[in-house]
Amino acid sequence: MNVLKYFLVGFLFGIVLTKSEAVSWYRIYEMFHxxxxxxxxxxxxAVATGxxxxxxxxxxxIKDIKGLPIEIxxxxxxxxxxxxxxxxxxxxxxxxxxxPGPIFILIGAGFLPVIFVLIGALIGTIIYGAxxxxxxx
Amino acid sequence: MNIIYxxxxxxxxxxxxxxxxxxxxxxxxxxxMSTNLQSLCSMTGLxxxxxxxDFDWKANRWNFVVVLGAMAGGFVxxxxxxDSSNAAINxxxxxxxxxxxxDAPNGKLMPEALFGDQIWQSPKSILILLGGGILIxxxxxxxxxxxxxxxxxxxxxxQLPSLKAVIGFFIGGLIMAHFLLPLLF
Numbered sequence: 001m002n003v004l005k006y007f008l009v010g011f012l013f014g015i016v017l018t019k020s021e022a023v024s025w026y027r028i029y030e031m032f033h034x035x036x037x038x039x040x041x042x043x044x045x046a047v048a049t050g051x052x053x054x055x056x057x058x059x060x061x062i063k064d065i066k067g068l069p070i071e072i073x074x075x076x077x078x079x080x081x082x083x084x085x086x087x088x089x090x091x092x093x094x095x096x097x098x099x100p101g102p103i104f105i106l107i108g109a110g111f112l113p114v115i116f117v118l119i120g121a122l123i124g125t126i127i128y129g130a131x132x133x134x135x136x137x
Numbered sequence: 138m139n140i141i142y143x144x145x146x147x148x149x150x151x152x153x154x155x156x157x158x159x160x161x162x163x164x165x166x167x168x169x170m171s172t173n174l175q176s177l178c179s180m181t182g183l184x185x186x187x188x189x190x191d192f193d194w195k196a197n198r199w200n201f202v203v204v205l206g207a208m209a210g211g212f213v214x215x216x217x218x219x220d221s222s223n224a225a226i227n228x229x230x231x232x233x234x235x236x237x238x239x240d241a242p243n244g245k246l247m248p249e250a251l252f253g254d255q256i257w258q259s260p261k262s263i264l265i266l267l268g269g270g271i272l273i274x275x276x277x278x279x280x281x282x283x284x285x286x287x288x289x290x291x292x293x294x295x296q297l298p299s300l301k302a303v304i305g306f307f308i309g310g311l312i313m314a315h316f317l318l319p320l321l322f
Contacts, residue, residue, distance in 0.1 A: 006164070006202040006203050006322070007205060010202065010206020010207040010210065011204060013206070013207045014209060015211075016154055017150075017154070017215035019141075019144070019145040019150070020149075020150030021224055024246040025294035026224050026230070026248065027226065028310075029230065029234070029318075030230045030311070032311055033315075036226065036230055038145070038147050040147075043288055044151060045150075045151025046154040046158070047155070047289060047293055048155070049159070049293075050290070053159040057162065062163075064164065065164050065165060066165060066205070068165060070163075070165070072167070072294050075291055077232070081279055082281075082302040082305055083301055083302075085280025085281070085305065086306045087306075087307055087309035088272050089272065090274050090276070090306040091309040091312060092268075092270065092272030092274075092308070093207060093273060093310055094309070094318070095272065095317070096266055096273070099277075099285075100174060101175065104173075104204045104211075105207050105211035106211060106246075108207065109208075109214070110215065113251075113253075113257075113262075115272040116266035118270060119267060120267040120270020121273045122177060122178060123271050124156065124174075124273060124274025125178050125278050126274075129183070130185045136238060
């Protein structure tokens with residue numbers, strides 16, 4: 001169960017992202033052209049569910065599965081890294097239509113050309129790691 | 138049972154994605170897919186040369202299991218839960234894409250023009266996929282998160298940095314979708 005629960009959560013995530021078509025290049029293109037509400041609806045309801053859940057966890061001091069207090073990390077302060085990094089990711093997202101989750105989901109589903117996107121993403125990660133100390137954060 | 142094969146509505150999908158994030162919080166973890174890119178690089182021993190990769194990636198093994206589950210979920214959804222009504226995008230979008238020479242979905246999730254078998258013989262197509270990947274890897278790690286870590290987890294916890302990141306995602310996405318894609322196709 002220890003490992004299985006992560007697999008099952010991932011399995012649900014893979015099915016939902018595929019069946020909602022959030023993994024589809026077409027849906028991302030359509031979203032960035034404001035030609036459908038679909039993707040905005042998905043992200044909006046996911047965030048609304050998340051906000052509600054996180055508030056319940058905080059207000060009722062709900063413990064995690066091991067009985068430990070739940071701590072949700074605050075993001076580091078800053079602006080440059082979020083905007084510049086965000087713009088870079090957005091450019092890639094709209095070009096190949098997949099964010100990191102869908103890259104793996106699509107490869108699993110058998111879309112082998114997406115392997116090139118994964119190789120690129122690993123190269124991009126290495127570039128960031130190598131330049132990290134020289135970049136504004 | 139048609140509901141299973143059709144495109145799942147946004148309110149069902151959004152709710153389930155929110156629950157995935159909450160389940161991981163309940164397990165004492167957090168929802169973030171791009172962290173796996175850093176862990177994969179660290180696994181290869183890059184930490185000896187680059188300090189960003191010098192951490193205990195084994196502590197993130199649970200996240201690899203989530204990824205494996207997601208890959209299996211994608212496989213099942215595509216091979217056993219799909220039909221020709223899928224990816225019914227806006228007809229206006231289809232007309233716009235055909236002007237760029239990009240094929241209509243007709244039930245497919247991905248356009249042949251970018252992900253078809255012919256790309257193995259096309260250096261330009263491979264460069265587009267690699268280039269998109271580099272922007273994604275560099276950008277998500279620089280911003281410290283992607284759609285799952287910032288747009289879903291961060292905004293759910295009302296984090297201002299995540300809002301800045303999501304604004305960045307949209308600036309980049311709009312520039313690509315409106316100005317750069319037409320130059321590339």
